Amino acid sequence: ERGQNENANGLLRQYFPKTMSLVNVACNEVKIAVNKLNSRPRKCLGFKTPYQVFFERTGIDARQLGVVRL
Numbered sequence: 001e002r003g004q005n006e007n008a009n010g011l012l013r014q015y016f017p018k019t020m021s022l023v024n025v026a027c028n029e030v031k032i033a034v035n036k037l038n039s040r041p042r043k044c045l046g047f048k049t050p051y052q053v054f055f056e057r058t059g060i061d062a063r064q065l066g067v068v069r070l
Contacts, residue, residue, distance in 0.1 A: 004044075011037055035063070 015033040038050045
């Protein structure tokens with residue numbers, strides 16, 4: 001699990017570098033980054049996106065929820 005967490009952190013750093021202060025990051029910027037990350041195909045998901053897998057398992061289109069919990 002630690003490797004997966006470190007990988008996710010590395011992907012987030014593309015949008016929010018380590019030296020960047022997160023105090024002034026707008027909620028909309030976070031939503032954009034989350035959408036881009038969840039739209040990336042993942043090898044561990046059979047090259048499907050997290051959105052696709054979530055929809056297949058729940059029948060809910062997470063992109064339409066528009067909710068990001070911080």
